[in-house]
Amino acid sequence: MSLKQIQELLAVSGGSLPTLILRPDRPSGPTIIVLGEIWAVNPQIRGLCERLAEEGFPVVAPDLYRGQDIPAPDATPAALSEAFVSFPDLRALRDCRTLVRRIVGGEFGLSPERPAVWGFCMGGRFAHYLGAFNTGVARVVNFYGRLNFPRSELKPFTPLDVVSLIDVPYLGIFAEHDGFIPKTDVAALVGKLREAGIEHDVRMFEGVHHGFLNETREAYDESAASTAWEITLRFLRANQGGSAT
Numbered sequence: 001m002s003l004k005q006i007q008e009l010l011a012v013s014g015g016s017l018p019t020l021i022l023r024p025d026r027p028s029g030p031t032i033i034v035l036g037e038i039w040a041v042n043p044q045i046r047g048l049c050e051r052l053a054e055e056g057f058p059v060v061a062p063d064l065y066r067g068q069d070i071p072a073p074d075a076t077p078a079a080l081s082e083a084f085v086s087f088p089d090l091r092a093l094r095d096c097r098t099l100v101r102r103i104v105g106g107e108f109g110l111s112p113e114r115p116a117v118w119g120f121c122m123g124g125r126f127a128h129y130l131g132a133f134n135t136g137v138a139r140v141v142n143f144y145g146r147l148n149f150p151r152s153e154l155k156p157f158t159p160l161d162v163v164s165l166i167d168v169p170y171l172g173i174f175a176e177h178d179g180f181i182p183k184t185d186v187a188a189l190v191g192k193l194r195e196a197g198i199e200h201d202v203r204m205f206e207g208v209h210h211g212f213l214n215e216t217r218e219a220y221d222e223s224a225a226s227t228a229w230e231i232t233l234r235f236l237r238a239n240q241g242g243s244a245t
Contacts, residue, residue, distance in 0.1 A: 028056030035123025
């Protein structure tokens, strides 16, 4: 299957959003918005997007940093922590909402059906938020996105605060060993999803660590990554044919 790759500079409130778009020549699945880890659309995320597109999914991957102040690949834990604290969540959420509106409006040469959203770590947080704050997405996949943290001016709410607003099917994939996401937070997520009557599948993979799907990190676990990948593809394909209305 051949892929057409386009790099768009999407106009958003107060700036521009660099966005990678991949269109397979024979699409066989819904559009997927991919939201990367704290390193934005780095080579690993590009590779994952290409892999998805080869499965027949059109892919849209925005750089939520707007091309500025992306942490270095070898950033220290302290630098990554500062990047998390200083990141403007509301701006990024607005940018994501703008992107969804453009997709369901039929832009980028994509079908106007509602896209699914798949996020990793930082991107998992915003995939969760899109499920809560945007009626334009059809499904949410959160791979080890943080669920709870201290609120601040830049982070006035947490994912756990807004679970009851989600009204689309939700897939959550978490690691047993995760210093950012304790098991109690995952249990709280499941409880809130159940209470709200939201269709969900939340799994905690035993024996693995945060970021286990990322083949460039020490935490990578080939077996768990392969299983999680297949679970996610089945979940995403269930979105096929969803309209934007």
